[in-house]
Amino acid sequence: MDAMAKDGIRLQPRPGGFGCEVWGLDLARGVSEATFRRIERAWFDHSFLIYRDLQMTPAQHVAWTRRFGPLHIMVPTDWNLPEHPEIFVVGNAEREGKPLGLRRAGMGWHSDGEDKRIPNAGSMLYAKEIPPSGGDTLFADMYAAYEALPEALRQRIAGRRGRFSRIDMHQVHYPHLPPLSEADKRARPDVFHPLVRRHPGSGRPALFVGRWTRDVEGMEPEEGRALVEELFAHATQDRFVYRHVWRPRDAVQWDNRCMLHCATGFDEQRSTRLMHRTTLEGVPTS
Ligand SMILES: O=C(O)CCC(=O)C(=O)O
Numbered sequence: 001m002d003a004m005a006k007d008g009i010r011l012q013p014r015p016g017g018f019g020c021e022v023w024g025l026d027l028a029r030g031v032s033e034a035t036f037r038r039i040e041r042a043w044f045d046h047s048f049l050i051y052r053d054l055q056m057t058p059a060q061h062v063a064w065t066r067r068f069g070p071l072h073i074m075v076p077t078d079w080n081l082p083e084h085p086e087i088f089v090v091g092n093a094e095r096e097g098k099p100l101g102l103r104r105a106g107m108g109w110h111s112d113g114e115d116k117r118i119p120n121a122g123s124m125l126y127a128k129e130i131p132p133s134g135g136d137t138l139f140a141d142m143y144a145a146y147e148a149l150p151e152a153l154r155q156r157i158a159g160r161r162g163r164f165s166r167i168d169m170h171q172v173h174y175p176h177l178p179p180l181s182e183a184d185k186r187a188r189p190d191v192f193h194p195l196v197r198r199h200p201g202s203g204r205p206a207l208f209v210g211r212w213t214r215d216v217e218g219m220e221p222e223e224g225r226a227l228v229e230e231l232f233a234h235a236t237q238d239r240f241v242y243r244h245v246w247r248p249r250d251a252v253q254w255d256n257r258c259m260l261h262c263a264t265g266f267d268e269q270r271s272t273r274l275m276h277r278t279t280l281e282g283v284p285t286s
Pocket residue numbers: 090105106107112123125135136137261262263264275277
């Protein structure tokens with residue numbers, strides 16, 4: 001456990017080191033460069049930060065996330081706050097009968113933007129309103145998943161790229177929705193990402209698969225699909241997973257380059273969940 005530093009911020013890694021709680025961040029007071037660097041180091045060392053009891057306006061949320069890198073503005077822009085388009089609203093909250101955010105976002109293991117040419121580096125999700133039960137978020141450690149891969153499997157994926165396909169996976173994940181139109185397909189072409197990526201901040205290799213990964217470049221489709229399924233099943237085993245049960249004013253800042261995450265359901269008829277998310281821009285993977 002980290003002792004309380006002079007700046008009044010306590011960093012408390014979770015048992016096992018996957019995740020670190022951040023207590024005492026006061027955005028209204030301003031945060032020095034030294035304190036920022038300490039928190040950023042903890043982010044790289046522990047993959048995600050759980051800020052506890054954080055008071056944060058949308059403007060502060062945007063400004064704090066921006067210190068970690070350039071921000072991404074979600075497209076389509078329907079669920080972004082009009083006055084702060086960098087904030088993407090998630091949940092079932094409504095005002096005057098109109099939904100405020102995207103419902104049922106992220107229900108399935110993924111990293112944000114994995115299906116785009118430039119996946120997002122990270123995201124910071126802030127709990128504005130949470131249901132009395134359910135609506136937890138799961139996080140899986142892709143460094144640990146990579147480390148635990150049998151050597152033969154590591155050899156098989158070395159230097160390989162996965163094909164991430166909205167087009168092929170849309171019907172698999174959203175059988176209840178209409179198929180993608182030709183315009184949708186043109187807007188979301190297949191992309192290829194390395195199955196193993198080295199994190200620029202930590203230097204460590206992490207496994208990279210998600211729910212939009214279909215198969216593997218240069219392999220027969222069937223063989224690639226089976227390999228992706230094997231990797232995906234391996235990566236999402238309980239031993240790599242932390243379940244975040246939200247408390248009011250929690251914010252979780254995760255790193256998409258070394259983790260997967262997955263939203264879980266709650267009683268949408270009886271309770272309200274409202275979350276604000278900022279998203280960090282990434283860099284092309286190849
Ligand atoms: O609402 C959640 O628990 C997570 C949703 C999600 O995947 C995201 O905001 O990126």
